[in-house]
Amino acid sequence: xxxxxxxxxxxxxxxxxxxxxxxxxxxxxxxxxxxxxxxxxxxxxxxxxxxxxxxxxxxxxxxxxxxxxxxxxxxxxxxxxxxxxxxxxxxxxxxxxxxxxxxxxxxxxxxxxxxxxxxxxxxxxxxxxxxxxxxxxxxxxxxxxxxxxxxxxxxxxxxxxxxxxxxxxxxxxxxxxxxxxxxxxxxxxxxxxxxxxxxxxx
Ligand code: GRF
Numbered sequence: 001x002x003x004x005x006x007x008x009x010x011x012x013x014x015x016x017x018x019x020x021x022x023x024x025x026x027x028x029x030x031x032x033x034x035x036x037x038x039x040x041x042x043x044x045x046x047x048x049x050x051x052x053x054x055x056x057x058x059x060x061x062x063x064x065x066x067x068x069x070x071x072x073x074x075x076x077x078x079x080x081x082x083x084x085x086x087x088x089x090x091x092x093x094x095x096x097x098x099x100x101x102x103x104x105x106x107x108x109x110x111x112x113x114x115x116x117x118x119x120x121x122x123x124x125x126x127x128x129x130x131x132x133x134x135x136x137x138x139x140x141x142x143x144x145x146x147x148x149x150x151x152x153x154x155x156x157x158x159x160x161x162x163x164x165x166x167x168x169x170x171x172x173x174x175x176x177x178x179x180x181x182x183x184x185x186x187x188x189x190x191x192x193x194x195x196x197x198x199x200x201x202x
Contacts, residue, residue, distance in 0.1 A: 126161070
């Protein structure tokens with residue numbers, strides 16, 4: 001069975017959705033580790049409740065980003081992690097980090113990439129006048145919010161929406177989509193060809 005590490009920095013509703021999906025049997029893997037860079041994050045409480053080991057690494061305790069990441073990589077190696085799931089991890093992983101886990105890092109982003117990259121994707125889509133936005137799960141490469149796209153789901157932006165109501169619908173879609181993408185990875189259904197993900201038949 002494969003070992004998963006989830007990386008999160010804040011609330012951790014996606015972490016929770018992944019924990020719940022595993023409990024329901026949506027996918028089979030060990031949720032071995034939560035990596036968290038924020039000692040005050042609510043996700044840490046969720047990890048205690050789910051009995052998942054948390055590894056807290058505070059960037060302020062390290063002189064450089066490289067040292068910070070090396071500490072994480074060491075832990076991932078010792079836990080024999082096969083898949084890294086970024087779920088609201090508010091740091092950009094370096095090219096060096098990506099190289100260590102090439103095509104084994106997933107990220108979820110609350111827009112239809114390549115539109116609305118960055119930390120304010122939902123608000124940016126809301127004020128843009130776009131009629132649709134959505135959710136993207138993708139492999140992580142060296143660029144921010146970039147890499148071969150695994151799954152996307154559309155979320156309509158209604159005239160009656162507030163930023164908050166849109167946000168709530170996007171999060172609900174995220175919670176359904178991420179476990180699906182994780183399952184596709186674990187079932188070995190994903191092939192990358194010329195920066196595109198080809199879905200193998202199950
Ligand atoms: C999600 O919207 C995710 O797409 C983005 O960060 C947010 C994390 O939310 N990368 P949560 O901590 O999982 O509740």
